[in-house]
Amino acid sequence: MRNAFADEIRKIAVQDARVVMLSADIGNRLFDKFKTDCLGRFFNTGVAEANTISMAAGMAATGLRPVCYTITPFITARCYEQIKVDVCYHEQPVVIVGTGSGLSYASLGATHHSLDDLALMRVLPGMRVLAPADAMELRSCLQAAMKANHPTYLRIGKKGEPVIFPEPPPFSFGVWSRVKEGAGVTAILACGNTLPIALEASKLLAAEKTAPEVYSCASVKPLDPKTLSRLFATCKKIITIEEHSLAGGFGSAVAEWKADEACESKTRLIRLGCDDRYLHDAGEQDHARIAYGITAAKIVDALRSN
């Protein structure tokens, strides 16, 4: 994903002289082409995320379009107040990109896991939150974020994620992509890089009465109210899945929507994600997903059970 990000932001910046890249000491050689193609518009802002964000807000206020980039916990939680006050309170069009989100950096431990970023970002007034599923959807999301005139947070992975979309899919804020048809009684709402898990589960259930529809829900804020209205009117079960805490993340946002907009709905909402604990084990992303129960088997169990 990060290679696709570097390539796409370079393309956008070549077309738009207002775009500046602020990388907080990450992306060794990743931005070499950006640096040569967009001379004087790349800044390594050092291991100094608070200043990176304040500076971006000041740059945006003078007509530039800054993109702030580093590993997710450090560009969200570490400099949270700067994002709140300087970017969101001032409604500055700064795009914040967290790389290696969720459990992408599982082996580096909880310092590098980001299981709170969706919660932190979506609670900020005016902030839009995007979590693309793969490198192609990332390109679509980034284009939309750079066209919009809003503070935007983009949660991306690391490298080697399975590619689902053959090309950059159509994307709009507040509209999700249906990537798999189903039998019409269940649906999986997959946030970000969990889409392949959802598709794997749908494959296992394809021949059953409960074959789920699968959505890539890249637009976390705003949600897709049209799709939610339809699903909560027709489905028996809806499952949300995310590499994020069950408190405050994508599944929480859907639960909030249901409470506010579809409280009469008989649909059962099941949320898969990380429970309330830090992971202390060594291990890669797949290990961490199993430890937190973010697996196709969990989806299948939930849809088969009563």
Place this chain on the structure above:
Amino acid sequence: MSHRAGTAHLAGALSCADLLAVLYGGGVIQIDPKKPQDSKRDRLIFSKGHAISALYAALAMTGFFSEKDLENFNEEKGYLPEQPSPGCAPGVEWATGSLGHGLGVGLGMALAGKIHQQDYRTFVLMSDGECQEGSVWEAAMFAPRHQLGNLVAMVDFNKWQATGRSPEIMQMEPMADKWRSFGWEAREVNGHSVAEIHQALTAPWANDRPLAVVAHTVKGKGVSFIEDDNNWHYRSPSVEEIEKAKGELGLK
């Protein structure tokens, strides 16, 4: 203003009043009060937002809005809140109040000026307590590396913070040497000497280095019973105290 609105932070406003007087009254900041959004204007980030009444007064006295409007300070639905909100009044560049943000924001504006090849300057006025925020030193380390000679940081060094003397709470000194060691041109002045402040802000310095002006000030300057008494971080004056202060300051 403090009396009418019942607001605190009068003493911190008085400690930086002479700095603002030189910036605005002394013609240091190049900005047309009738065109406060002109892209070529000099900018001031007033980072010690709790003392914003001082900036409102300076802006009113230089014609950004009417002096009569100062009577609406902190009034409900008014446009001069106790601490500034974004775009609240002409000439207020940034909503501050949480300390340690202003230098980074001003730095972004200064860097943008270089990218746009515009020759405006960005001034950032901070409190001494504010310099305890780590983000200040992140910005301080970045600006010289990028040769931002169009950036001026001013520290209102009144030696007090909310609950005590700042040099007793943190190692504030040597303040000017801290900036020097980070690669800034640093100047120390008596922050109540108009001539010294003016000289520090206008004497040429190397254009590849940002400038830090450390202004030694007195909290509550100009009113004997407020000067250097930290209770005035919280108090607002009574009618009698206003009359007494006016007498001391030679105001009608």
